[in-house]
Structures are given as structure tokens and as C-alpha cells.
Amino acid sequence: xxxxxxxxxxxxxxxxxxAVTEARALYEHGQDQDDAGEAGTAPQAxxxxx
Numbered sequence: 122x123x124x125x126x127x128x129x130x131x132x133x134x135x136x137x138x139x140a141v142t143e144a145r146a147l148y149e150h151g152q153d154q155d156d157a158g159e160a161g162t163a164p165q166a167x168x169x170x171x
Contacts (some may be wrong), residue, residue, distance in 0.1 A: 123137035130137075 123134045125135045126132075126137040126141070142167055
């Protein structure tokens with residue numbers, strides 16, 4: 122994925138790889154919070170709609 126982003130948008134592949142890794146971690150963290158919110162163990166934060 123990083124190589125494709127580098128080709129399409131410029132920049133180095135390593136930089137894109139770091140960005141993809143960070144985005145995945147943030148996404149997974151958000152999913153964990155959503156799951157906890159649905160179980161009623163944590164309040165769900167407001168998120169902007171896509």
C-alpha cells in the first residue's frame with residue numbers, strides 16, 4: 122500500500138509506510154472504543170460524519 126501511495130502522491134515509501142502504520146493504529150484504537158461504548162462500559166466520543 123505504501124508503494125502505491127508513494128507512486129500516486131509522491132514522497133518516500135518509508136514515510137507512507139509510517140503514515141499507514143499510524144493510521145491503522147488510530148483506526149484500531151477507535152474501533153476498540155466503539156466496542157466498549159456499545160457494551161456500556163465507556164462513553165462514546167462524538168465523531169464527525171464521513
